[in-house]
Amino acid sequence: MFDDLxxxxxxxxxxxxxxxRNFRRLDDATNHARGDNPMCGDRMELQLKLSGDVVEDLGFxxxxxxxxxxxxxxxxxxxxxxxxAQAHALSDRFRALAMTGTCPDCGADLADEMERxxxxxxxxxxxxxxxxxxxxxxxxxxxxxxxxxxxSE
Amino acid sequence: xxFDVRAVRExxxxxxxxxxxxxxxxxxxxxxxxxxxxxxxxxxxxxxxxYANVHRGAYYLSETATEAYEASRRAVQGFxxxxxxEEIVFTANSTMAINLVAHCYGRGVMxxxxxxxxxxxxxxxxxxxxxxxxxxxxxxxRFVRVTDAGELDMDDLAAKLADGKVGLVAVTHMSNVLGTxxxxxxxxxxxxxxxxxxxxxxxxxAVHRKVDVQALDADFYVFTGHKLYGPTGIGVxxxxxxxxxxxxxxxxxxxxxxSVSLAGSTWAAPPARFEAGTPAIVEAIxxxxxxxxxTAIGMPAIEAHERALVEHAMRRLSEVEGLSxxxxxxxxxxxxxxxxxxAHAHDLSTLLDRAGIAVRAGRHCAEPLHARFGLEGGTxxxxxxxxxxxxxxxxxxxxxxxxxEFFA
Numbered sequence: 001m002f003d004d005l006x007x008x009x010x011x012x013x014x015x016x017x018x019x020x021r022n023f024r025r026l027d028d029a030t031n032h033a034r035g036d037n038p039m040c041g042d043r044m045e046l047q048l049k050l051s052g053d054v055v056e057d058l059g060f061x062x063x064x065x066x067x068x069x070x071x072x073x074x075x076x077x078x079x080x081x082x083x084x085a086q087a088h089a090l091s092d093r094f095r096a097l098a099m100t101g102t103c104p105d106c107g108a109d110l111a112d113e114m115e116r117x118x119x120x121x122x123x124x125x126x127x128x129x130x131x132x133x134x135x136x137x138x139x140x141x142x143x144x145x146x147x148x149x150x151x152s153e
Numbered sequence: 154x155x156f157d158v159r160a161v162r163e164x165x166x167x168x169x170x171x172x173x174x175x176x177x178x179x180x181x182x183x184x185x186x187x188x189x190x191x192x193x194x195x196x197x198x199x200x201x202x203x204y205a206n207v208h209r210g211a212y213y214l215s216e217t218a219t220e221a222y223e224a225s226r227r228a229v230q231g232f233x234x235x236x237x238x239e240e241i242v243f244t245a246n247s248t249m250a251i252n253l254v255a256h257c258y259g260r261g262v263m264x265x266x267x268x269x270x271x272x273x274x275x276x277x278x279x280x281x282x283x284x285x286x287x288x289x290x291x292x293x294x295r296f297v298r299v300t301d302a303g304e305l306d307m308d309d310l311a312a313k314l315a316d317g318k319v320g321l322v323a324v325t326h327m328s329n330v331l332g333t334x335x336x337x338x339x340x341x342x343x344x345x346x347x348x349x350x351x352x353x354x355x356x357x358x359a360v361h362r363k364v365d366v367q368a369l370d371a372d373f374y375v376f377t378g379h380k381l382y383g384p385t386g387i388g389v390x391x392x393x394x395x396x397x398x399x400x401x402x403x404x405x406x407x408x409x410x411x412s413v414s415l416a417g418s419t420w421a422a423p424p425a426r427f428e429a430g431t432p433a434i435v436e437a438i439x440x441x442x443x444x445x446x447x448t449a450i451g452m453p454a455i456e457a458h459e460r461a462l463v464e465h466a467m468r469r470l471s472e473v474e475g476l477s478x479x480x481x482x483x484x485x486x487x488x489x490x491x492x493x494x495x496a497h498a499h500d501l502s503t504l505l506d507r508a509g510i511a512v513r514a515g516r517h518c519a520e521p522l523h524a525r526f527g528l529e530g531g532t533x534x535x536x537x538x539x540x541x542x543x544x545x546x547x548x549x550x551x552x553x554x555x556x557x558e559f560f561a
Contacts, residue, residue, distance in 0.1 A: 002559050040498075041530050064497065065500045066496075129503060
């Protein structure tokens with residue numbers, strides 16, 4: 001009945017949705033932000049540890065659907081160890097990927113990282129679910145910029 | 154007229170369509186119902202041959218449109234068994250009707266020191282206007298607790314009325330999340346004994362049950378056209394005439410005045426006082442057609458059909474492993490909110506959509522109620538209409554079993 005939904009719910013996404021990585025509180029966070037999707041009740045609290053220009057560690061807590069949990073989990077894995085400029089670049093590219101399914105402006109740099117996020121590209125076919133995938137990245141931007149609230153509305 | 158769901162379905166063109174290659178199984182009528190040809194036709198005919206502004210022109214078309222608009226008001230009067238057509242105010246929807254009461258009765262008639270008593274099971278439309286009233290006037294806001302079964306705690310209701318400060322009880326007649334039908338007659342009696350007026354949000358109930366505002370002794374009763382198989386953009390406020398007469402206007406403009414000079418204006422009598430500007434004329438004609446439609450089938454026949462569906466759904470949904478249905482009220486209508494133990498509501502609704510099943514996912518404009526049951530992440534909701542069949546419920550139950558396997 002649901003076989004064609006395996007494109008959206010790939011095994012990697014189900015796995016990260018069930019067992020999100022970096023799902024923890026950081027004791028030594030320097031930045032944090034809260035992300036809310038008021039329409040569906042998804043909510044996350046993201047913490048970063050910045051060391052100079054580098055995102056040394058990330059942790060998140062919260063609740064949400066498989067897509068939003070998996071996206072947050074993959075985001076933390078992908079951004080860890082990147083500079084803030086790279087983190088912003090990844091955020092822009094991921095949002096293009098989630099909304100259109102492709103990322104025409106994705107250059108050779110960060111190609112491996114974008115490859116890792118590719119399983120979430122399927123959400124672009126589900127307009128009501130794009131926000132689930134982008135919430136973590138909106139929240140990342142808010143945390144990087146020092147603001148405390150993000151919304152994928 | 155006996156109830157034949159197959160014949161009813163023929164009246165709704167959309168039910169013959171497919172979604173993603175699958176026959177549409179529309180289980181979101183609680184959010185907004187589909188429209189029968191009778192409504193679509195009436196609105197088309199109005200726009201093609203009988204349309205002009207109302208209450209303004211002394212020419213044939215305007216007089217025809219005015220008569221049709223006022224005939225709709227009389228149809229609503231009959232539908233609710235109101236004492237007179239002047240007790241029926243057309244609004245945009247239930248939300249606007251409740252805001253009208255909060256503004257014109259809450260600010261206009263209630264006094265500081267009084268309280269509004271709402272409940273934990275209200276839709277945001279019957280919560281937020283009272284928050285705004287409280288914040289603007291200092292009128293106190295109280296809430297009746299909801300039991301674990303999803304019913305109103307009637308002892309708590311009595312306790313919160315006891316000090317005599319409550320000026321208005323604002324309560325749903327049927328929960329849009331739990332399906333619970335509240336004991337409206339008893340609530341009205343308790344409110345009146347405590348010196349309070351009572352408002353019922355009938356957005357859900359008016360679709361599923363025969364409503365008699367005089368038998369209920371309701372002071373205010375609101376419902377919306379689009380959930381009653383009518384168009385969007387038209388809703389109804391019923392209020393006892395003596396209350397409407399005491400209330401100042403809501404919006405200012407044309408059609409709601411007795412006289413206007415540059416120095417000031419005086420208000421028209423109800424209901425015109427509360428219908429400023431050109432109203433939703435075509436939508437009022439559509440609502441009339443919708444009322445004629447359900448009345449011809451018969452509200453008792455619709456209620457009997459839906460009671461059978463509710464029993465069927467309770468049985469079938471209870472057989473789905475890992476599924477929890479919210480609420481277990483004794484008296485419930487065709488609304489079921491549920492969650493699966495291994496799937497989030499949004500993931501589940503995406504799967505069901507793939508099978509052609511339309512359900513709502515989220516908190517259904519009732520965040521406090523979801524918080525009350527520890528379900529901040531939301532639920533999925535299947536809600537029935539008069540066109541819903543037992544086979545559609547079987548199909549939903551089978552899809553839920555498959556969905557649980559998918560996420561296993």
